[in-house]
Structure formats: C-alpha cells, structure tokens
Amino acid sequence: xxxxxxxxxxxxxxxxxxxxxxxxxxxxxxxxxxxxxxxxxxxxxxxxxxxxxxxxxxxxxxxxxxxxxxxxxxxxxxxxxxxxxxxxxxxxxxxxxxxxxxxxxxxxxxxxxxxxxxxxxxxxxxxxxxxxxxxxxxxxxxxxxxxxxxxxxxxxxxxxxxxxxxxxxxxxxxxxxxxxxxxxxxxxxxxxxxxxxxxxxxxxxxxxxxxxxxxxxxxxxxxxxxxxxxx
Amino acid sequence: xxxxxxxxxxxxxxxxxxxxxxxxxxxxxxxxxxxxxxxxxxxxxxxxxxxxxxxxxxxxxxxxxxxxxxxxxxxxxxxxxxxxxxxxxxxxxxxxxxxxxxxxxxxxxxxxxxxxxxxxxxxxxxxxxxxxxxxxxxxxxxxxxxxxxxxxxxxxxxxxxxxxxxxxxxxxxxxxxxxxxxxxxxxxxxxxxxxxxxxxxxxxxxxxxxxxxxxxxxxxxxxxxxxxxxxxxxxxxxxxxxxxxxxxxxxxxxxxxxxxxxxxxxxxxxxxxxxxxxxxxxxxxxxxxxxxxxxxxxxxxxxxxxxxxxxxxxxxxxxxxxxxxxxxxxxxxxxxxxxxxxxxxxxxxxxxxxxxxxxxxxxxxxxxxxxxxxxxxxxxxxxxxxxxxxxxxxx
Numbered sequence: 001x002x003x004x005x006x007x008x009x010x011x012x013x014x015x016x017x018x019x020x021x022x023x024x025x026x027x028x029x030x031x032x033x034x035x036x037x038x039x040x041x042x043x044x045x046x047x048x049x050x051x052x053x054x055x056x057x058x059x060x061x062x063x064x065x066x067x068x069x070x071x072x073x074x075x076x077x078x079x080x081x082x083x084x085x086x087x088x089x090x091x092x093x094x095x096x097x098x099x100x101x102x103x104x105x106x107x108x109x110x111x112x113x114x115x116x117x118x119x120x121x122x123x124x125x126x127x128x129x130x131x132x133x134x135x136x137x138x139x140x141x142x143x144x145x146x147x148x149x150x151x152x153x154x155x156x157x158x159x160x161x162x163x164x165x166x167x168x169x170x171x172x173x174x175x176x177x178x179x180x181x182x183x184x185x186x187x188x189x190x191x192x193x194x195x196x197x198x199x200x201x202x203x204x205x206x207x208x209x210x211x212x213x214x215x216x217x218x219x220x221x222x223x224x225x226x227x228x229x230x231x
Numbered sequence: 232x233x234x235x236x237x238x239x240x241x242x243x244x245x246x247x248x249x250x251x252x253x254x255x256x257x258x259x260x261x262x263x264x265x266x267x268x269x270x271x272x273x274x275x276x277x278x279x280x281x282x283x284x285x286x287x288x289x290x291x292x293x294x295x296x297x298x299x300x301x302x303x304x305x306x307x308x309x310x311x312x313x314x315x316x317x318x319x320x321x322x323x324x325x326x327x328x329x330x331x332x333x334x335x336x337x338x339x340x341x342x343x344x345x346x347x348x349x350x351x352x353x354x355x356x357x358x359x360x361x362x363x364x365x366x367x368x369x370x371x372x373x374x375x376x377x378x379x380x381x382x383x384x385x386x387x388x389x390x391x392x393x394x395x396x397x398x399x400x401x402x403x404x405x406x407x408x409x410x411x412x413x414x415x416x417x418x419x420x421x422x423x424x425x426x427x428x429x430x431x432x433x434x435x436x437x438x439x440x441x442x443x444x445x446x447x448x449x450x451x452x453x454x455x456x457x458x459x460x461x462x463x464x465x466x467x468x469x470x471x472x473x474x475x476x477x478x479x480x481x482x483x484x485x486x487x488x489x490x491x492x493x494x495x496x497x498x499x500x501x502x503x504x505x506x507x508x509x510x511x512x513x514x515x516x517x518x519x520x521x522x523x524x525x526x527x528x529x530x531x532x533x534x535x536x537x538x539x540x541x542x543x544x545x546x547x548x549x550x551x552x553x554x555x556x557x558x559x560x561x562x563x564x565x566x567x568x569x570x571x572x573x574x575x576x577x578x579x580x581x582x583x584x585x586x587x588x589x590x591x592x593x594x595x596x597x598x599x600x601x602x603x604x605x606x607x608x609x610x611x612x613x614x615x616x617x618x619x620x621x622x623x624x625x626x
Binding site: 053058 | 235
C-alpha cells in the first residue's frame with residue numbers, strides 16, 4: 001500500500017481574532033498512505049482540530065499545500081470540497097453531531113441523500129451499516145433515545161455511508177465511558193483492518209495506542225514523528 | 232430528491248411545532264383575506280353579469296347629464312325627452328320611460344295603519360314591452376285604463392302591510408294594488424311602488440319629466456350602432472348633448488370596472504397582511520438557521536453543498552407558506568360562502584352565488600408558496616454561506 005492519500009507541505013493556518021493573529025498551525029508537513037491508522041495527539045490548543053479540519057477538507061490552509069488523493073485542494077470551490085467530503089471522507093465527532101430530529105436510520109441515510117442516491121438503496125445500505133455496528137434493533141430510535149456509545153456507533157455508520165476511503169475521528173471517545181469508548185476504538189480498528197484509512201485525533205494515549213502510527217502536535221508544530229509501534 | 236428535502240423540512244417543522252404553526256397562521260390570515268375578497272368580488276361580478284344577461288343585451292339606456300356631468304343616480308336628475316322621436320328611429324322596437332320619486336305613502340287601516348316615505352316609480356306604457364321579462368309574481372300589470380293602479384316591489388307588502396288587491400294612498404290619492412313583482416336583482420326595485428307615468432305626473436308633479444329612458448333594439452340591429460344612431464338623432468333634435476346614451480354592455484363594463492377597482496383596493500390591503508406574514512416566515516427561518524447552525528455544519532461535513540443547504544431551507548419556508556396558503560384558501564372560500572348565506576338570509580336576495588374558480592385556488596396556493604420561499608431566501612442564503620468549521624464549532 002503506497003498510494004498517498006493525503007500530503008501536507010509546510011501548512012500554516014492563521015486565524016485573525018480582532019487585531020491578534022493566532023497561528024493554529026505553523027508549518028506542518030505530514031503524509032499519509034492509504035490504509036494507515038494514524039493518531040494525532042497533543043494537548044488542547046495544540047492545533048489538532050485545525051489539522052483535522054484541513055485534512056477533512058472542511059477548511060483551507062492560509063499557506064502551504066494540501067494534496068488529497070494527489071490533487072491540490074487549495075484552489076477548489078466550496079462545492080468541490082463538499083464533493084470530496086461527501087464521497088471520500090467520513091467524520092466522527094466527539095459530540096456525535098447527529099441530527100436530533102431524524103432517526104438513527106435517517107441519520108445514516110443523510111450523506112447518501114446529498115449524493116442523490118435512491119431511497120430504497122439508501123434505506124438498505126443504512127440498515128446494513130447500522131446492523132454492522134450492532135444497532136439492528138435501534139433503527140427507528142432518535143438520538144435522544146440512544147446512549148452515548150450507541151449514538152457514536154450511529155455516527156460511525158453514518159461516516160461509512162458513502163463508502164469513503166478515509167475516516168476522520170475527532171476525540172471520538174471523549175464523551176464516552178471507557179467501556180463504550182473501547183468498543184468504538186475496536187470498531188475503528190476493524191475498519192482499518194478492512195483497508196480503510198483512519199485518522200484518530202485524541203489527547204488520550206490509551207486511545208492513541210490503537211493506532212499504528214502516532215504524531216504529536218504542540219503549539220501548532222509537529223514535535224515528533226512517532227516511530228512505528230507494533231501493538 | 233425534492234421528496235427527500237420535503238421530508239427533512241417536514242421533520243424540522245414538526246420539531247418546532249408551535250413556532251411553525253404561529254408562522255403559518257401569519258401567512259394564513261393574509262391568504263384568507265385575499266382569497267375571501269377576490270372570491271367575493273368574483274361572486275359580485277357573476278351576479279352583475281347574470282342580471283345584465285337577464286336584461287338582455289339589446290337594451291340601450293338614456294339618462295340626463297352630458298359626459299362631463301356624470302351620472303348622479305335616477306333620483307337626482309330628470310329631463311324632458313321626446314320618446315316619440317326615439318320610437319320613430321329605424322331599428323327601435325320599443326321605448327319606455329321611468330320617473331323616480333319618493334312619496335309619502337299610507338297603507339292599511341287604523342289602528343294598523345303604516346305610513347312613511349317610499350320610492351315611487353312611474354312607468355310609461357312602453358316599459359312592459361321593453362322589459363319583456365319584467366316578471367310578476369302575483370296579479371297583473373296596469374293597462375291604459377288603470378289610472379290609479381299600483382304594482383309593488385317584492386318587499387313592499389311586508390313594509391306596508393298591504394297585499395295584492397288591497398288599497399293604499401300616495402300623497403292622499405287612493406290606489407289599488409294590482410300586482411307584485413318577482414324579486415329583482417336591482418335592489419331598489421324590491422322596495423319601490425310602481426304606478427303609471429301619467430299618474431305620477433298628476434299626483435307628484437314634474438309633468439313631462441323622466442329620470443331615464445329604456446330603448447329596446449329590434450332583432451338584427453346592433454345595440455352599439457343603435458346607441459350611436461339614437462345619440463346622433465337626439466343631439467340633432469335638442470341642439471346639445473345634455474344626455475348620455477349607453478348600452479347594457481357599456482353599463483356592465485362600467486360596473487365591472489368599479490368592482491375591479493374595489494377588489495384591487497381591498498386586495499391590496501389584504502396583501503399588506505400577507506407581507507406581514509411573509510416577514511414572520513423570514514423571522515422564523517432566521518431563528519431556525521441560528522438554532523440549527525451546528526446541524527448545518529454537520530450536513531456540510533457529510534457532503535452537503537451550499538446549494539443543497541439552501542434548497543433545504545427554501546423548501547421549508549415555502550412549505551410553511553403553502554400550508555398557510557392551503558388553509559387560508561379554504562377559510563377564504565368559507566368566508567365567501569358565509570357572505571352569500573348572510574346576503575340570502577338578511578338582505579333577502581339571491582343575487583350572490585358561490586362559485587370556486589380554479590385559477591383563484593391554484594393562484595393562491597402558488598402565491599403563498601412563493602411568499603414563503605421568498606421570505607426564506609435571505610435566511611437560506613445565510614445558512615448556505617456558513618463555513619462548515621465555524622458551524623460545527625457553534626454552541
């Protein structure tokens with residue numbers, strides 16, 4: 001597996017808060033092959049989330065280059081970025097971010113709605129994905145009727161909806177107890193073993209231990225490119 | 232695709248049920264008012280058309296006052312006119328004259344005697360031939376020999392307490408009631424007493440004067456051309472144009488225009504309330520965008536394009552407009568039915584009839600959807616323009 005999925009070259013991200021400039025990322029370079037399981041670690045304020053947003057094509061860098069599947073994303077329009085997010089990336093957030101007016105099934109269908117896929121294929125795929133994360137009996141429950149762990153599993157099913165190459169997780173276990181968190185991490189590991197690329201943003205070393213490769217951020221810079229550690 | 236968006240829009244409306252309904256009520260009131268007024272106007276227009284059709288389009292009316300003076304109603308102006316001259320014009324089948332007056336009338340015997348002022352209308356013998364469908368419900372018309380015979384409008388027996396065959400006094404002169412008119416669409420006629428023109432001159436004065444003249448055009452002659460011909464002859468004979476000649480069609484158009492203006496004016500006022508409803512939609516949608524900022528961020532993260540987010544909100548606001556419009560249209564038509572029932576029961580006339588016009592219903596529905604969608608346009612744009620990262624971070 002040496003297809004390069006993401007490459008960041010000297011990426012800077014600067015926010016302007018009034019007159020103060022905040023450098024969230026200061027020249028980060030990083031590359032990721034398809035099929036990797038990468039943990040991005042670092043204390044809060046280190047720029048982890050910013051890095052995740054950039055790798056997830058949710059935002060564009062202030063300077064530097066980001067290649068996604070070989071293509072430079074910096075010149076892309078918002079609709080083109082949306083297209084990449086919709087087809088190639090699945091997101092899992094700390095706060096689950098499910099749409100609370102929709103059932104589990106409909107939440108998983110949502111990314112497919114925006115890709116214009118048909119109702120019956122959508123339904124079938126969403127049901128299949130929920131079954132895979134062990135929620136076959138929760139299809140018609142709303143987020144408020146589900147536990148945190150269950151909600152996060154719905155979110156993982158949603159992330160898989162359009163069969164993306166990359167799963168991006170931002171502190172996915174941050175709001176869960178350790179048992180539920182472990183289950184989520186096992187699921188992510190399983191996805192990676194199927195060949196999917198997984199990026200896990202976390203400050204928790206135990207969670208990071210599930211990844212095959214770890215990088216550490218501090219004050220917007222990479223402090224050590226962690227060695228390959230076999231679990 | 233649209234169906235999926237509709238589903239999503241319905242979900243979020245149901246989630247904020249109370250607010251959605253209040254917003255919908257805003258649209259609903261506006262549409263109700265517009266539909267009720269337009270529909271009522273249409274009923275009026277239909278009623279007017281029906282009346283004119285009953286008259287027949289082969290009639291011409293002549294009344295005093297030139298073009299500049301305008302028409303001030305049959306009670307305010309009279310003129311002397313040579314009806315024989317008109318009757319002699321080629322293509323004129325019959326000529327009838329009417330004189331409108333108001334007189335002190337006494338009916339019944341003491342102690343049940345009723346007295347007061349009522350409209351009294353003098354009819355020349357020709358009138359019966361002009362209005363062949365001047366229908367009597369009871370009794371008969373007066374002939375040349377019935378000098379002191381009277382015919383009652385539909386409501387007079389009740390007002391005066393005198394039936395056909397009974398007696399009454401007009402300015403002290405006794406009359407015999409010969410007949411009763413069927414209900415007339417021209418409301419005045421229902422409350423008037425009709426007597427021969429010769430007699431009204433004798434009893435109430437103004438000999439030789441009339442309020443208006445009706446001309447019936449012979450078959451095969453065009454009413455419009457005949458009106459021009461009558462006008463030319465009269466002008467020639469009188470030396471000036473101190474009168475107006477109009478066909479029934481002209482009158483119909485004139486009244487139609489008046490109804491149209493009234494309708495436009497009232498519709499405009501109703502439109503203002505619709506505007507207020509639209510602003511209500513805008514307000515609700517702005518709040519919805521704010522509340523759902525995070526949700527919008529999530530949608531964008533899972534691949535929604537700006538345009539898709541925009542459509543989602545547009546459809547939601549359009550849907551609120553449409554629901555308000557549908558209920559409003561039904562209520563508006565209901566109010567029109569109510570108006571018809573009220574006129575039947577309390578004004579005792581059958582002239583207003585209820586009817587649904589398809590273009591009004593579809594127009595109102597389409598319009599309310601557009602009002603909703605337009606009001607949602609700005610909020611939807613601001614939703615679409617949200618940056619995904621900022622939207623996701625929004626608490």
